[in-house]
Amino acid sequence: MSVEGNARSGRRPGRSGTREAILDAARERFAEVGFDRASIRSIATAASVDPALVHHYFGTKQELFTAALELPIDPETVLAQLAAAPLEELGETIIRAVLTVWDSPVGVPVVAAFRGLLTTHDPALARTFLLEVVLKDVRTRVDSPPGTGTKRSVLAASQLAGLLVTRKLLRLEPIASMPIEELARAVGPNIQRYLTGDID
Incomplete structure (x- = not known):
């Protein structure tokens, strides 16, 4: 031996x-x-x-x-776009960036990965991914007044989660087939209000 x-x-x-x-x-x-x-x-x-x-x-x-997390795409492909966006355009930029991924050839495994993340892994992993990777820089940028960054970014995330369920899981029309630019114009201002507007 x-x-x-x-x-x-x-x-x-x-x-x-x-x-x-x-x-x-x-x-x-x-x-x-x-x-x-x-x-x-x-x-x-x-x-x-x-x-x-x-x-x-x-x-x-x-x-x-x-x-x-078994994600089929590097989150950096979306995070880089968010980092480059002017603060006043962040709401629409988030919608465009996220929907472009969802509607791309990797969209199906991306949606499946997020579904699996929420149902098969410890929910703490999903929270960690959302708060410490996806929303970390956004949270810092929108922290005005100080101490509101987490609240703002999580409110924005709730809008995105609803959009994911509506467009990709339930496939409710007309949202399921609405062009990305149209959705960005319709939903982007709501996310922008969460990020930079009055939330009291």
Whole structure:
């Protein structure tokens, strides 16, 4: 029996087994402490692997989070558009960016992933994804007066969730087939009010 074979006790054997162990540990850690407080090192420790292996399989922490949630698209494709939008145009920009993804070829697995996120995973993961990844920068930008950023961004998210259910799950007309620009003009101002208007 090889002594060297026993020396690698910190790594799980088998490529797929290692990857799944990391994903399981990541889901548990993200649900427990949130995205910001979960470190690659703590996830690696929980999975009994070297932190370098986590980076090898998944790259950045956000990429690991995307994989843990089984999302078929990197959230950064939408977040970059929101970051570049002027504050006074954020409502319509959110609608355009999100609907463009939903209506694209990856739209079906994206919607399925979000449905699964809400029904099969710990709800804490869904909250963490929404508050600490999707809405984090928006929450900071709309925090006026100070302390209202979370309330504003969650109100906006509730509008998006309703739109997702109406357009993609229930397929209620005319919203189900309404062009993106028309929906952006119709729904965008509501989201804009949540983000920058009077919410008292």
